[in-house]
Amino acid sequence: MKMRILDSSKLSVLAFLLSGAGLAQNTVGLLSYSASDMAEGYVLVYPDLQGTVFMLNACGQVVHSWPDDASVPGNGSRLVADGGLVRTYVSNSGGNPFFTAGGAGAFVQWKDWDNTVLWGS
Secondary structure, three states: OOOOOOOHHHHHHHHHHHHOHHHOOOOOOOOOOOHHHOOOOOEEEOOOOOOOEEEEOOOOOEEEEEOOOOEEEEEEEEEOOOOOEEEEEEEOOOOOOOOOOOOOOOEEEEEOOOOOEEEOO
16 A cells, blocks of 8 residues: 655645634624614724824725824824814823823824824924
């Protein structure tokens, strides 16, 4: 009887499938969507420890963003009627970006849709 030897790439795939890891569920991004459960409009997301504010649609897709790599989030951001953004932030060069309790936003800034600073530092 002739014996077949599997190469290492085939063994890796086989081990992955047998471990159950190939059956793991997706845990990043939009996991489920039900139009009847969604409110109309958009969601602002201001992830911690980076300066970009993201506007997402109901499907979790980025519609617009206001990038800023010189700061980290304060405790809030709001979309204003003209499409601009008001946000609080802490400068990367000062303050304590890891203090996330009330008052963490040392500065307030107003930006237009094109990310131009209209007010604030």
